[in-house]
Amino acid sequence: MKFISYGAAQQVTGSMHLLELENGFKVLVDCGLDYETKKKSLTDNNRFFDFDIHSIDVVILSHAHIDHSGNLPNLIKQGYEGQILCTAPTYDFCSHLLMDSVNVQISELNKNNSKGKRRKPKATNASDLLYTQKDVMETMRRMVTFDFHKEVELAEGINFTFVPAGHILGAASILFSVVENGKETRFGFTGDLGRRDANLVVNPEPMERIDYLVCESTYGGKLHLDTESPEEILMKHIQTTCIDKRGRLIIPAFSVGRTQAIIYSLHKLYKEGRFNNINVYVDSPLAIESTGIYSKYHAYLNDDAREFLRTNGSLFDFPLLFEVENMRESEALINNYDPCIIVSAAGMVEGGRIVEHVYNNLQNPQSAILIAGYCAEGTLGWQLKQPDPYVTIRGKQIPKYCEISSTDIFSSHPGHQMLMDYVHQYKPESLKKVFLVHGEQKSLDAFQGALSKDGYNVEITEKEKIYKV
Ligand SMILES: [Zn+2]
Known part of the structure; x- marks a missing residue:
């Protein structure tokens, strides 16, 4: 059997890996967008595949x-x-995320078409996009869902099983059992792992008796430093900003996973009577749609969340929570100066409605911005975290008068120690090799160094290199 990475090799994004059996049967694991390869645009980065699609x-x-x-x-x-095989929550999230991806591409193209020109931007051509809504609909038609822990035969000699990975609802590690020449090889992909005891989702489970592991490395070498619970961390910010200063707490958050974890914590705090009279606004259409999926697939939640749902009838709904449905409501929120909490996308503040909220609160000393996760270098979220007293938004230098802080507590990835603990569940003498993917070079090096010290045979996966296993 051969293993080849076509993406997320020595970088984080664009996950795409291939397993090829001796008889020629080929399985593609994931097919993600690459945001890192430096070409002209997202479309140029991702338009062509480096393998024969028809095979x-x-x-x-x-x-x-x-x-x-x-x-x-x-x-x-x-x-x-x-076909495309996935879990049921993944199917539901994809139907929203992939449609949203088309809209993001259209608005980026419109922005580029009108750059530096006074005249009306030219209409977007379907051929300029990576894909259209019609392609997304066809993709959804090809998806077939499977539950966790059910071994499924793909073809003679190859079975796979989805194993819970935590991370976001329905996220799976993928375990392959391949029999070639009368000998079984068990090959496992972690996918993106979650952290232990995270809000809402289950803990990542190890895959049984694997020979080879392809492991994500996002936080290799980086420790999560928060020691308090998510609720205590949020409450401190609510107390300082919304209660003591009567200001607005702005939380940039990814629509799928992060927003739901934050709203769940706020709901818990509300139930405990820790805050009152402070409205919470979710200003992201995609987050609102994703929130419904968490409630729909309650069987996939962790015990704590299922118990909370049984007792309270809802994971997220409480009287102070408001969903901002459209741009008009979003603009009205900008002009309302009551103390409140605003959770909005995108998480790295690289677009979406959050940019308006950041822009309108940066110069207000009563407001605060709480960055709730990883921000890639160069993004506006990253700029906000730097000690520089100014940030550049829309070409303007804006002074940072509001308080800006960050927390990793809502990160949906494990920190370095949790990654090490995950791999330690497999004995170095029984694991033939660990292939590291999905990490920046620094993280991959640190993770490789730490695992090698513990006796594992570790390889940082190179793009398009053929590994015979
Ligand atoms: Zn992920």
Whole structure:
């Protein structure tokens, strides 16, 4: 059997890996968008595949995040004719995320078309997009869902099983059992792992008796430093900003996973009577749709969340929570100066409605911005975290008068120690090799160093290199 990475090799985004059996059967694991390869645009980064699309027999999707799923409609558009296998929550998230991805592409193209020109931007051509809504609809038609822990035969000699990975609802590790020449090889992909005891989602489970592991490395070498619970951390910020200063607490958060974890914590605090008379606004259409999916698939939640749901009838709804439905409501919120909490996307403040909220609160010393997760270098979220007294938004230098802080507590990835603990569940003498993917070079090096010290045979996966296993 051969293993080849076509994405998320020595970088974080664009997850795309291939397993090829001796008899030629090919499985593609994930098909995500690459945001890092430095070409002209997102479309140029992702338009072409470095393998023969028609030779792929089946695609298996670990979870819905766009850096794992976002290029599937392009794969279909270019002629892939097979199925896409995933869990049921992943299917539901994808139907919203992939449509949103089309809208993001359209608005980026419009922005680029009108750059530096006074005249009306030219209309967006379907051929300028990576894919259209029609391709997304066809992608959704090809998706077939499977539960966790059920071994499924893909073809003679190859079975797979979805194993809970935590991370976001329905996220799976993928375990392959391949029998070639009368000998079984067990090959496991972690997908993106979650952290232990996270809000809402289950803990990541190890895959049984594996020979090879392809492991995500996002936080390799980086420790999560928060020691308090998510609720205590949030409450401190609510107390200082909303209660003591009567100001507004702005929380940039990803629509799928992060927003739901934050709203769940706020609901718990409200139930405990820790805050009152402070409205909470969720200003992200995608987050609102994703929140419904968490409630729909309650069987996939962790015990704590299921118990909370049984007792309270809802995970997220409480009288102080308001969903901001449209741009008019979002603009009205900007002009309302009552103390409140605003949770809005995107998490790295690289677009979406959050940019308006940041822009309108940066110069207000009563307001605060709480960055609730990883922000890639160069993004506005990253700029906000720097000690520099100014940030540049829309070409203007804006002074930072509001308080800006950050927390990793809502990160949906494990920190370095939790990653090490995860791999330690497999004995170094029984694991033939650990392939590291999905990490910046620094993280990959640190993770490789730490695992090698513990006796594991570790390789930082190179893009398009063929590994015979
Ligand atoms: Zn993910």
